Amino acid sequence: MEPQVAIIGAGPCGLMAAEHLAKAGLRVTVYDRMASPARKFLIAGRGGLNLTHSEPLQTFLTRYGEAADWLAPAIHAFPPDALRAWCASLGEPTFVGSSGRVFPQQMKAVQLLRAWLKRLESLGVQYAPRHSWQGWQQGALHFTNVHGQDVLVRPHATLLALGGASWPRLGSDGGWVLIMQAAGVQVASLRPANMGMQVEWSEHMRTRFAGTPLKPLAVTHAGVRRQGEAILTAQGIEGGVIYALSAALRRAIETSGSAEVLLDLRPDMSLSDMTKKLSRPRGNRSLGGFLRACGYSPLAISLLYECVPAAQLAHATPAELAQHFKALPLTLSGICGLERAISSAGGIMRSELNEQWMLRALPGTFAAGEMLDWEAPTGGYLLQACFSTAIAAAHSIQDYVHNQY
Ligand SMILES: Cc1cc2nc3c(=O)[nH]c(=O)nc-3n(C[C@H](O)[C@H](O)[C@H](O)COP(=O)(O)OP(=O)(O)OC[C@H]3O[C@@H](n4cnc5c(N)ncnc54)[C@H](O)[C@@H]3O)c2cc1C
Numbered sequence: 001m002e003p004q005v006a007i008i009g010a011g012p013c014g015l016m017a018a019e020h021l022a023k024a025g026l027r028v029t030v031y032d033r034m035a036s037p038a039r040k041f042l043i044a045g046r047g048g049l050n051l052t053h054s055e056p057l058q059t060f061l062t063r064y065g066e067a068a069d070w071l072a073p074a075i076h077a078f079p080p081d082a083l084r085a086w087c088a089s090l091g092e093p094t095f096v097g098s099s100g101r102v103f104p105q106q107m108k109a110v111q112l113l114r115a116w117l118k119r120l121e122s123l124g125v126q127y128a129p130r131h132s133w134q135g136w137q138q139g140a141l142h143f144t145n146v147h148g149q150d151v152l153v154r155p156h157a158t159l160l161a162l163g164g165a166s167w168p169r170l171g172s173d174g175g176w177v178l179i180m181q182a183a184g185v186q187v188a189s190l191r192p193a194n195m196g197m198q199v200e201w202s203e204h205m206r207t208r209f210a211g212t213p214l215k216p217l218a219v220t221h222a223g224v225r226r227q228g229e230a231i232l233t234a235q236g237i238e239g240g241v242i243y244a245l246s247a248a249l250r251r252a253i254e255t256s257g258s259a260e261v262l263l264d265l266r267p268d269m270s271l272s273d274m275t276k277k278l279s280r281p282r283g284n285r286s287l288g289g290f291l292r293a294c295g296y297s298p299l300a301i302s303l304l305y306e307c308v309p310a311a312q313l314a315h316a317t318p319a320e321l322a323q324h325f326k327a328l329p330l331t332l333s334g335i336c337g338l339e340r341a342i343s344s345a346g347g348i349m350r351s352e353l354n355e356q357w358m359l360r361a362l363p364g365t366f367a368a369g370e371m372l373d374w375e376a377p378t379g380g381y382l383l384q385a386c387f388s389t390a391i392a393a394a395h396s397i398q399d400y401v402h403n404q405y
Contacts, residue, residue, distance in 0.1 A: 001027065002153065002154055002155060003027050003028055003029035003126065003153070003155050004026045004027040004028070004155060004156045004157070004401055005021050005027070005028045005029075005155055005156065005157050005158070005159065005397055005401065006028075006029055006031060006141055006157075006158045006159070007028060007029070007030045007031070007158075007159045007161055008030075008031045008032075008133045008141070008158065008159070008160055008161065008162060009030075009031075009032060009160065009161035009162045009172075009369070009371075010030045010031075010032035010034070010037035010038055010127065010129075011037075011038055011040055011041060011161060011163050011171075011172070011369065011370075012038060012041050012369070012383055012386050012387060012390070013161040013163070013368050013369025013370070013386040013387070013389065013390040014030055014032075014159065014161035014390070015030065015037065015038060015116060015117075015120065016390035016391060016394070017159050017368065017390040017391070017393055017394040017397070018030050018120055018125045019116075019119065019120060019123065019125070020390075020391055020394035020395070020398075021394050021398060022120065022123035022124055022125045023123060024394075024398045026397075026398065026401060027124070027126075028124075028125050028126065029126040029127070029128055029155075030120075030125060030126070030127050030128065031128045031131040031133060031141075031143060031153075032127075032128070032129055032130075032131065032171065033130065033131065033132040033133070034129065034170070034171040035129050036129065037113075037127065037129070038109075039170040039171050040163065040171070040172060041109050041113060041383075042109050042110060042113065043167065043170060044109060044383070045107070045108045045110065045112075046108070048103055048107045048108075049103060049104055049107065049108060049112070050101045050102070050103060050379065050380040050383070051083060051084075051087065051094060051102050051103065051104065051380050051383055051384070052083050052084070052101075052102045052380035052381075052383065053080060053100055053101055053102060053379050053380040053381065053384070054096045054100045054101070054102055055100050057075070057076070057079055057080070060075070060080065060381070060384075061075060063376050063377060063379065063381045064374055064375075064376050064381065064385065065247070065375070065376075067350070067373070067374035067375070070350050070374065071374060071385055071388065071389065073392065074385075074388040074389045074391070074392035075384065075385065075388045077388065077391065077392060077395075078387060078388040078391045078392070080102065080380075080384060083102075083384060083387055083388075086387075087104055090112055090115040090116055090119065091111075091115050092104040092105065092106060092111060092112045092115065093105050099379075101379055101380055102380055128143075129146075130145055130146035131143040131144070131151060132144050132145075133162070133176070133179075134179070135179040135182065135183070136183075137150070137152060138152070139154070140152035140153055140154045141153040141154070141155070141158060156364070156400075156401045156404055156405065157364050157365075157366065157397045157400050157401050157404075158364065158365045158366065159365075159366045159367070159368065159390075159393055159394070159397060160176065160365065160366065160367040160368075160371060161367075161368055161369045161371070161390065162176045162369075162371045163369060163371055164190055164193075164343055164344030164346075165190040165338050166192065166195075166338050166339075166340075166341040166342060166343050166344045167340070167341075168338065168339065169339075172370070174190045174338075174344070176371065177189075177190065180348060183361060183362060184361045185348060185352050185359055185361050185362070186348075186349045186351065186352050187346070187347060187348055187349065187373075188345075188346035188347060188349055188373045189346050190338070190344045190345070190346040191338075191344060191345045191346050192246075192250070192335055192336065192337060192338050192341035192344060192345070193247065193250070193342070193343045193344055193375045194243040194246050194341060194342035194343050194378050194382075195243070195246055195250075195335055195336045195337075195338075195340065195341035195342065196237060196238030196239075196242060196335075196336035196340065196341075197236045197237055197246075197249060197253075197259075197332040197334070197335060197336065198236040198332065198333045198334035198335065198336060199236035199237055199330065199331070199333060200331075200333050201232075201234075201236070201306070202306060204302065204306075205232070205302060205303075205306055206234050208298075208302065209232045209302065210232055210233055210234040211231065211232070211233070212231065212232050212299050213229060213230070213231050213239075214229065214231065214232065214237075214239075214263075214265070214299065215228075215229040215230070216228070216229065216267050216268060217229060217230050217241055217263060217265065217267065218241070218263075218264035218267035219241050219242065219245060219261050219263055219264070220261065220262040220264070220327070221245045221248055221249055221252070221259065221260070221261045221262075222248060222252070224245065224248065225264075226241050226244040226245055227241060227267050228241035228244065229241060230242050232299070236332065236333075236334075236336065237330075237332075238336065238340075243342060243377060243378050244377050244378070245261070246335075246377075247375060247377075249335070250335055253332065253334060253335055257333075258331050258332060258333050258334075259331075259332045260329060260330070260331055260332075261329075261330050261332060262327040262328065262329055262330075263303070263307075263327075263328040263330055264325075264326050264327060264328075265296075265300045265303065265325050265326075265328060266325055266326065271322055271323065271326050274322035274325060274326065275318050275319045275322040276318075277294055277295075277322075278294060278318035278319075278321050278322050279318040280294070287313060287314075288301055288305075291304070291321075296325075300325065303328060303330075304324055304325065304328065307324075307328045307329055307330055308324050308328070308329075342382070343370060343375065343382050344370065344375075345373075345375040346373055347370070347371045347372045347373040347374070348367050348371055348372050348373060349373050350373060353367060353372070356393075356396035356399075356400070357389065357392055357393040357396055358396060358400070364400065366393045366396060366400075367393070368386070368389035368390045368392070368393040369385075369386040369389055369390060370382065370385075372389065
């Protein structure tokens with residue numbers, strides 16, 4: 001039997017909408033091009049599934065920047081506490097980590113997903129794997145299945161939950177952009193978000209330090225300072241503290257071709273304490289030997305040589321050396337690609353949706369999740385917005401279907 005609601009995309013957004021619509025008594029089928037659902041959700045849980053954040057809701061909303069007032073009604077209606085309660089209802093209570101981030105007790109997504117899929121099955125949600133959505137044909141949704149056959153579906157309403165374009169091998173490759181544009185829907189181009197940055201490291205840095213963590217580390221860009229961790233890569237630098245600044249860094253690189261950051265390699269130590277430490281007699285030691293004796297790591301010392309001209313270092317006073325370690329200028333020459341970005345910026349523009357999350361150009365077709373034009377840093381803000389917009393869209397779909405028939 002034809003579904004009343006077709007949901008395309010079995011990520012956290014599509015599955016959450018499916019749960020709500022099935023609970024409301026609607027016949028729902030979830031289509032996905034992959035063989036199994038929620039591949040990105042599972043990867044997201046690999047290093048600890050950061051579901052949401054415990055900070056006050058007003059602060060929480062500011063993380064969405066310009067999109068905050070757009071997403072606010074959906075997040076108010078399904079806030080972080082509701083998400084935590086939902087997790088608990090699946091047998092996975094959550095806890096707040098030291099940074100205020102919220103995780104399931106098991107840390108991973110796998111148990112949560114298993115319990116969730118069982119619930120969806122018991123609610124009668126149908127799942128159609130290996131169905132790749134191609135657009136519309138004769139007014140019907142057009143999929144190609146695993147055998148290359150065309151499948152046409154005519155639901156009463158459709159939810160597009162196709163995700164962004166990061167980690168494309170997990171299923172979300174942004175291929176839907178062309179389908180949307182052909183249907184007259186405006187899409188802001190999909191760009192990497194929460195991604196690594198490129199640095200033109202010397203051969204020495206690349207071969208000796210690729211894969212080495214830098215922690216604790218504080219990074220300042222355009223007067224905004226963030227503290228956390230990073231890791232040097234052969235291409236540049238990545239990790240939480242870089243992701244936290246990635247939207248501003250991307251804009252700077254798009255405008256000027258490169259961006260400057262200042263690295264504080266000892267955020268835990270004041271400038272005056274560091275100056276005091278570096279004021280010990282150097283004796284006849286080389287600068288490198290002296291810094292090693294002062295407790296600086298080989299990576300910190302190499303970064304100093306990499307970022308500050310040798311002539312400036314040769315006669316640097318203790319105060320100047322301390323200043324370098326607290327504000328090492330590093331040039332970022334580009335941004336790393338979508339293949340390894342945590343998320344993508346861009347997507348279906350706000351102007352293209354009405355307040356019910358329905359596409360103005362395509363009555364009966366709704367959209368939610370990461371495929372919409374908002375971005376947020378890591379910290380649980382991505383999944384929270386996907387879940388909240390899913391539920392908001394599901395409520396609208398429920399009304400839409402009931403009003404039609
Ligand atoms: C390494 C990594 C770690 C992350 N960690 C976190 C974290 O800890 N906390 C957090 O908040 N966020 C995290 N994220 C981001 C989070 O996983 C995403 O924001 C979220 O999965 C987006 O949900 P979605 O349902 O909108 O889209 P997706 O999860 O991308 O799902 C979209 C689905 O649509 C399907 N699809 C796409 N095109 C088609 C088509 N043409 N036909 C059929 N099916 C199609 C895809 O196969 C996919 O299953 C992480 C992401 C990555 C890559």
